[in-house]
Structures are given as structure tokens and as C-alpha cells.
Amino acid sequence: MRDDWTEDMTLTPATLPSMAGLECRVPKSRASLWLLDRRSPEAAYEAVALYGRYFQRELDTDEVPYSVYRGLRRSDEADHLLLWTIPPATTPGYRVIGAARFVRDEHTSRDPFWQMRFAWILPYFRYRHIFSASWPIFLTRYHRLQVEPLSLTMKFFLHRKPTWPVTTAQGTPLRLYSDWPGCQHGAMQQFGEHFWVCGATAPDATRCESYSAPVREASAQRTTTR
DSSP states (O other), X not given: OOOOOOTXXXXXXXXXXXXXXXXXXXXXXSOEEEEOOTTSOHHHHHHHHHHHHHHHHHHTOSXXXXXXXXXXXXXXXXXXXXXXXXXXXXXXXXXXXXXXXEEEESSSBSSOEEEEEEEEEOGGGTTSSHHHHHHHHHHHHHSEEEEOSOOHHHHHHHTTOOEEEEEBTTSOEEEEEESSOEETTEEOEEOSSSEEEOSOBOTTSOBSOEEEXXXXXXXXXXXXXX
């Protein structure tokens, strides 16, 4: 898989002549989100590795989010590799516009959860609602997510998203992103159109936590549940 990285990030999407795996169409876009499996071509795994290197360079991190070795299939029950693709304009095949990796963590907390190790989309295809439209797909599949490392764009995207607390084996609180807000007592109760509060009441009649969703988030949630 050729590395087309340039300083101005004018990158050419990787192209796959064929594709196989678990396909999910991204709502309101031409994109598909693929979960790779043993049917997926070797070039698909190479595309994940290539876009992982782009992610590493853009964030200037030391860790390579994914490496591929010939003949090795890394997508399994606890390690998911995904690609975003769109059909090419004129020729057959699949244009790869992004990649992501999700790993199941069974050691940090008593309750296992998934980590989004990286998600990277070609600059030309950003701000086209492809990632935001994929977010509900991720939450449906993985339920609760830890997202690290965070770019400035990802921090902005996750701002005021619902979270669910867990406690690590060392007793440290950790917030995971979820489709429904929670607190130490469990799922919050919804009051009104976009307001949630903890159902437990302290001796002084105060609630431990509350969550207020942005109006656009509440509207999107109503749309997806219809």
C-alpha cells in the first residue's frame, strides 16, 4: 500500500479492487463502514495500517496504532479493524476514505469495555458528517467506549456527549462514552426532552448527578429511535 503523505495532506485515497467483510451503510452518505474479517483482502488490512500511520503523524504520537504482517488477520472477537469506503467515480472498486481500530479491554475494569484506539478520515472527507453519522453505529455495536488519544477535533466532537462511569482495578474513576448517560448508581432517568438526572436521592434530598444534552443531540436521538 503506497504512502502518499504530503506536508499539505493532499492525500489520494487508497483503492481496493475488491472488498469483503461486514458492511454497514453510513446514514445520509455514500460511505460504507466495513468490519474486516478473514474474508477481507490483504490490501484492506494494509489500508488500516497505512491510515494508522497517517493518524500517528498527524497527532505526532510515538505509538503505531496498528501494524500488519503478511498472512496475519488481526480482526477477531476482541480486536476490530474497520474501513470507511465510497465507490469510485468512474472505475470499479472501493476508495478507502478512513480507518479505525477498536480493542476490547478486559483488564482495566471489572466490567469489560471497548477502546477506540484510533479513527482517521482523509482530510477532504472530514466535516461531511461521516464520522458523526458513524458514531451511533459504534455505540450500538460497542455500547460503551473509551476514546484515546484525542485530537482537538475529537475533543470538540465528544464535548457533552453522554458518558458512563466505571472504576478501574486501582480504584480510579473512568468515564466511557455511551448512548445513555449514567452515574455511580446506574442509568440516569430522563426528565423532559433532553435532561437526565440520577434516580438515587441522598439523605439531604439532593441528586448526585445530572446531564443536559445539546438540543441537536436530543433531536438526533429521537430521529434514530423512530
